[in-house]
Amino acid sequence: MALLQNILWAAFLLVVVLGFVTYAIYFERKVIGWIQLRKGPNRVGPLGLFQTVADVLKLLIKEDTIPNKADRFLFILAPVITFVPAFVVLATIPYTADWQFADLNVGLLYYFALSSISTIGILLGGWASNNKYSLLGGMRSAAQMISYEVPLVMSVVGVILLSGSLSLNTIVEGQAGGFWNWNFLPQIVGFIIFIIAAVSELNRTPFDLPEAESELVAGYHVEYSGFRFAFFMLAEYVYVYAIAALTTILFLGGWHSPLPFLDFIPGIIWFILKFSSIVFFLFWIRATLPRIRVDHLMSLGWKVLLPLALVNIFVTTIIIEIFK
Amino acid sequence: MLENFIDFLSNGENLLFIIFSMLVIVGAVFLINLQRVVHMVIALATTFISLAGLYVMLDAEFLAFVQVLIYAGAMTILMIFGIMMTKHEKQNEEPKRALHNVLLLVGSIGFFIILYLAIQDAVFPIQEFTSNEENTKMIGIELFTWHVIPFELVSVLLTVAFIGAIIVAKREED
Numbered sequence: 001m002a003l004l005q006n007i008l009w010a011a012f013l014l015v016v017v018l019g020f021v022t023y024a025i026y027f028e029r030k031v032i033g034w035i036q037l038r039k040g041p042n043r044v045g046p047l048g049l050f051q052t053v054a055d056v057l058k059l060l061i062k063e064d065t066i067p068n069k070a071d072r073f074l075f076i077l078a079p080v081i082t083f084v085p086a087f088v089v090l091a092t093i094p095y096t097a098d099w100q101f102a103d104l105n106v107g108l109l110y111y112f113a114l115s116s117i118s119t120i121g122i123l124l125g126g127w128a129s130n131n132k133y134s135l136l137g138g139m140r141s142a143a144q145m146i147s148y149e150v151p152l153v154m155s156v157v158g159v160i161l162l163s164g165s166l167s168l169n170t171i172v173e174g175q176a177g178g179f180w181n182w183n184f185l186p187q188i189v190g191f192i193i194f195i196i197a198a199v200s201e202l203n204r205t206p207f208d209l210p211e212a213e214s215e216l217v218a219g220y221h222v223e224y225s226g227f228r229f230a231f232f233m234l235a236e237y238v239y240v241y242a243i244a245a246l247t248t249i250l251f252l253g254g255w256h257s258p259l260p261f262l263d264f265i266p267g268i269i270w271f272i273l274k275f276s277s278i279v280f281f282l283f284w285i286r287a288t289l290p291r292i293r294v295d296h297l298m299s300l301g302w303k304v305l306l307p308l309a310l311v312n313i314f315v316t317t318i319i320i321e322i323f324k
Numbered sequence: 325m326l327e328n329f330i331d332f333l334s335n336g337e338n339l340l341f342i343i344f345s346m347l348v349i350v351g352a353v354f355l356i357n358l359q360r361v362v363h364m365v366i367a368l369a370t371t372f373i374s375l376a377g378l379y380v381m382l383d384a385e386f387l388a389f390v391q392v393l394i395y396a397g398a399m400t401i402l403m404i405f406g407i408m409m410t411k412h413e414k415q416n417e418e419p420k421r422a423l424h425n426v427l428l429l430v431g432s433i434g435f436f437i438i439l440y441l442a443i444q445d446a447v448f449p450i451q452e453f454t455s456n457e458e459n460t461k462m463i464g465i466e467l468f469t470w471h472v473i474p475f476e477l478v479s480v481l482l483t484v485a486f487i488g489a490i491i492v493a494k495r496e497e498d
Contacts, residue, residue, distance in 0.1 A: 074362065106385045106460055113392035119400050120369060127362055127407060135407070142400050149397070166460060 009101065013090060021237040022052045028283045035287040062226040067130060070223065074128035079224070079231035082121030085114040086238040093245045094169045096255045096267040107168040108160065111246060112153055115201075118235060119145045122210075125232065126220035137219030140294070141210035145201055147301040152197035154309035158190040158316040159183050159250050172254030179258040184251040189312045191251045193305050198243045200301070203236065204282060206289040209297060244278040252278075340381060347374035361406035369399045386460040 026041065026049065033040025041048035066075055092107035094100035104110050119142055126138020160166060162183060163174040175182050184191040200207040211219035221232045248254060252274045255267030292300070332338050351371030358364050372395040379388035467475050 071360075071362075074366070077366075104385060105458070106389055109386065109389040109393065113389040113396065116393060116396040116400075117373070120366075120396060120403070123400055123403055124362070124366070127403070139404060139407075142404055146397055146400060 006101075013101070014087070017087065017090065017238055017241060018234075020241050021234060022056065024237055024240060024279060025052045025055075027279075028286070031280065031283045032287040035284070056230065059230040060227050064226045064228070065223075067223050069130045071128040071130065074124050075223075076228075078121050078125035078128055079228045079235075080121070081124060082118045083231045083235040083238070085117040085121075086235040086242065089114045089242050090238070090245075092168055093242070094172060094249065094254065095245075095271055097169070097173075099268070100169060103167060103169050106166045108156065108166045108171070108250075111242070112149070115239070115242070116145075116149060118239075121235075122220050122232075125224065129220075129223035131223050133217045134220050134222040137210045137216045137222070140216075141203060141220055144203070144207065144210060144297065144301075147298060148197045148200040148207075148305075151193055151301060151305035151309045152201060154306065154313065155190040155193035155197060156250055157309075157313045158187045161313070161316050161320055162186065168249050172249055172256070175253040176256050178260050179253065182251065182253040182256075187251065187312070187316070189308060190316075193309050193312070194247065194251065197301075197305060198247065199282065199285065200297075202239055202243060202282070204240075205286040206292045207297060208291060209294055240279065240282060244275050244282070247278050248274040337381065341378070344374045344377040344381070347371070348378070361410045362403055365399055365403045365406055368402075369395070372399070384459065386463055 029051070030040040030048075041051035044050045044054045066072060089111050091101045092104050092110055094103070122145075123138045123142045126134045126136075126141070129135070159171060163171045165171060165174075171183075179185075203210050210216075216222075221229055224232060248271060253270075255271045257263050257265060257267075257270050333342070348371050351367045351369075351374065354367035355364050355371065358367060373392060376388040376391040379385075379391060
C-alpha cells in the first residue's frame with residue numbers, strides 16, 4: 001500500500017515537472033521576446049499559451065530516425081541516461097517543512113552525485129551519433145560540466161559549514177526568522193559562485209558552448225529527432241527546475257518568509273515565489289549576455305571560481321571557529 | 325535446498341541484493357568481453373553504480389553517493405580518453421586456440437570448487453550492528469582526528485602526482 005502511494009506521488013511529481021517544463025519554455029520565449037521588443041509566441045491558443053503543447057506534440061509524432069552508422073544501442077540509451085538522473089534528483093527537494101519525498105541525511109551529496117551521471121549520457125549521445133559536430137558538442141559539454149562541477153560543489157561547502165548538515169531540510173531550518181538569516185548574506189561569495197557555476201552546469205547562455213549553433217550546428221543532439229530529442233530537452237529543463245529549487249533551499253531560505261510578520265502566508269507560496277524569480281533570472285541573463293569564448297570559459301572556471309571558492313571555505317571556517 | 329532459495333528470495337532486501345550484485349558481476353564480465361572502448365566504459369559504469377547500490381543497502385549512504393560522484397566524473401574522463409586515444413573501428417579478434425580454452429575451463433572450474441568448498445566451511449562471526457543516523461559526521465570526525473596524518477599524507481601524495489602529470493604534459497608540449 002505504502003509502495004503504491006509512493007508511486008502515485010512520484011507520478012504526480014512527474015506531471016508537475018512536465019507542466020513546469022511546458023510553461024517554462026513558453027515563459028522563456030515570452031520573456032526573451034519582451035526583452036527584444038518582440039511579441040513571442042501568440043498564435044496557438046489565447047496569448048499563445050498552447051504553443052509549447054503544440055511543439056511537444058509535433059516532436060512526439062515526428063518520424064523517429066536513427067542514423068545508419070550510429071551505434072544503435074548507445075544512441076537509444078543516451079537520452080535515458082541523461083533524463084533519469086535529472087528526474088531522480090528531485091526526490092530530496094523539500095518544498096515545505098513536511099512536504100518532501102525523501103529526507104536523506106546526505107541529500108545535498110545525493111543531488112550532486114546523481115546529476116553528474118547525466119554528463120555521461122550527453123557525451124554518449126554525442127559519440128553514438130557518429131557525427132563530428134555532435135562529438136565536438138559532447139566533448140565540450142563534458143569538459144564544461146566537469147570543470148564547473150568542482151566550483152559548484154565547493155561553493156556550497158560554506159553553507160554546509162554554517163548549518164552543520166548535508167540534509168536539505170536541516171539547511172532550510174537553519175535559515176528561519178527573516179531574510180537576514182538566509183545564507184546568501186553570510187555566503188555572498190559562495191552564492192555568486194554557485195549561480196555562475198549553476199548556469200554553466202545547465203549549459204545555458206552565456207555558457208551554452210556545447211550547443212553553439214553557429215559553430216556546431218546544434219551540439220551533441222544534432223542527429224536526434226522526435227521524442228529522443230525531446231528527452232534531452234526535457235532533461236535540460238528539469239535541471240533548470242532542480243537548480244532553481246536548490247538555490248532557493250541553500251541560499252534563499254526555502255519556505256521561510258523574508259520578514260517575520262509575513263509568516264501567515266503559507267511556506268509553499270514563498271517557495272514558489274523565490275523559485276520563480278530564480279527561473280526568471282535565468283531567462284533574463286540568457287536574453288542579456290552574449291556567449292563566452294571557449295578558452296575564457298575554462299580559465300574562468302579554474303583560475304577564478306575555484307580559488308575564490310577555496311578562499312570562501314577557508315574564511316568561513318575561520319569565522320565559524322572565532323565566533324563559536 | 326530449494327526452500328532455502330525461496331526463503332532467501334521472498335525477502336525484498338535479499339532480492340535487491342541479488343539484483344545489484346548481478347549487475348556488478350555482469351558489468352565486470354562485459355567490461356572484459358566487449359570490443360569497443362566506449363562500451364567497456366559503460367559496462368564499468370554499471371559496475372560502479374551498482375556497487376553504490378550495495379553500499380546504500382549496507383546503510384552507508386555517504387560512501388555510496390561519494391562513489392557515484394567520483395566515479396561518474398571518472399567515467400566521463402575515461403570515455404573522453406578512450407575516444408581520443410584509441411582507434412574508432414572494432415579491433416579484429418585474435419584466433420581462438422582450442423587448448424587455451426580447455427585450460428581456461430579447467431582453471432575456472434577448479435577455482436569455483438575451491439571457493440565453493442571454502443565458503444561452505446567458513447564461519448562468519450555475526451556481530452550486532454546498529455546503523456548510525458549520523459554516519460557522515462562520524463566519518464568526518466574519525467578522518468580528522470584519529471586518521472588525520474594518513475589522510476593528509478594521501479592528499480599530499482595526490483597533489484604531487486597531479487602536479488607531476490602537469491609538468492610531464494608541459495614538457496612534451498615544448
